Amino acid sequence: MYYIGVDLGGTNIAAGIVSEDGELLLKKSIPTLKEREYQDIMKDMANLCMSLINEFCISIEEVKSIGVGSPGMPDTINGILVYANNLKFTNTPIRTEIQKYIDLPVYLENDANCAALGECTSGAAKGTKNSVVITLGTGVGGGVIIDGRIYSGSFFGGGELGHHVIRVDGERCTCGRNGCWEAYASATALIRDTRVAVAKNPDSGINDIINGDIKLVTAKTPFDAAQKGDSVAKEVIDNYIRHVSEGIANIVNIFQPEAVVIGGGVCYQGDEILNPIKAHVNNMVFGGNLKTKLMIATLGNDAGIIGAAMLGKRG
């Protein structure tokens, strides 16, 4: 049997055919064109699934289910997307809309949770039962896998790991609280801190990279400058890594999972970022004996498709 996974994004809808053991066999994507009526988007999504089935030369009877990962907060029991800000969806009946066109079971989950399930099925944490996947991106997302299944709390909104405060009265967070981990560990936070540092230290090598235009700072900028030996950039990165590590150590003490998988753009730095995080967390963890493996995500954007597909396997 095969499984179809769909990653419903604000820009594109990506979908794929996934094998029993979590291998992505065929992938296609179409633009979301999110300003449309949801009925039109869902119809295109169903057509995308059918085109995968046809192109892969299998019958619909060989597909066990369709899983959809969406932003926002899905009601996973009823297959309804309660809300998703960047899609302007409210109480959208994803399951019943897709089933108008395809007679298959349809599962719905939050996209970060799907990505976590994907990494635990086929990626960095393959084979683990209890693992936590965090994504250091525009925000800090998280997905918690317990006993091989997504844990999303009692009201579909748990696993908001980015919104645990690590510094009471600290930096303002987008969620309204002060001092959330996201306000220190996101790429957005790293960009903010880099800008502040370069404004204070105009002689820094960072300015060479951005040609003096602070708007050009990206999350990669301080790493590039540090590699050239710039001490201001090094300090920014050290501070960033320490705050990332404080949050990971908290997750380890709370969940003591087999693995914490780190995803998001910052991870392209690989061991440059992973090794100092490991050293920090090892010093911070309760009992002084870090048994949890820390690792970099391996599936990239495919994690969401694979995890969505695997929703059907878990039932």
Add this chain to the structure above:
Amino acid sequence: MYYIGVDLGGTNIAAGIVSEDGELLLKKSIPTLKEREYQDIMKDMANLCMSLINEFCISIEEVKSIGVGSPGMPDTINGILVYANNLKFTNTPIRTEIQKYIDLPVYLENDANCAALGECTSGAAKGTKNSVVITLGTGVGGGVIIDGRIYSGSFFGGGELGHHVIRVDGERCTCGRNGCWEAYASATALIRDTRVAVAKNPDSGINDIINGDIKLVTAKTPFDAAQKGDSVAKEVIDNYIRHVSEGIANIVNIFQPEAVVIGGGVCYQGDEILNPIKAHVNNMVFGGNLKTKLMIATLGNDAGIIGAAMLGKRG
């Protein structure tokens, strides 16, 4: 069928007979005399269980299992207490020792986890599937119940909720990190802050209660002084409650459980402490809609016995 639960403490061993539905029917306790060889302690524990069976006039065939809650870190799979500082046990084979005397299945768990299971079976959070129980005592303990079962991580040491940092570079914690929740939310922290406040404000009404002897400050002192209108004590309590709330809001954002149950000595303050915590957490929680119920523990010390007994029911 009946279940026996044992709460192995540094001072006393308390045990009880518990019904199918988690009601404590008979309770007895003996001194631990912890300086003895573990074999002697285990023999006494087995005798205590037998005396419960005899006194309750049931046969051993009517007892399904014995569950033991112990401090420290148990290997729950093999029934071995890996270590427990305040008992000086190392790799103590609790299960096989008890089974020398009683032919019943024996389960072992951390005592804070047992207390959490007890509160979720028969106490404040009765009937919930996902709940978190925290204990604000000398330290801050925690027990996480997911899908009706204790979640203790992949290596028997998860659920260390007191050791998640809420203030990077903050107060020193007993675990070696700085800024752990425990360093702000424990009774120990409240006593420390009360002492600091009274030293700074010798005219405070706190000094009347302790007769000027700072050693006499307990966790109850600031509440007593505040009730008499002392503003210094009120400030200490407000600050304490806010830090307790920051940690609870973190737990809600991470787990989004049905309930967070608050236990420990500080809870004797009842609504005096619960209402302001609710108000704070309501303002702090992600999405601004607090669905998790916050409540005070109801079982006191019986929670540990009941939870230990229920280990056998979950299998």
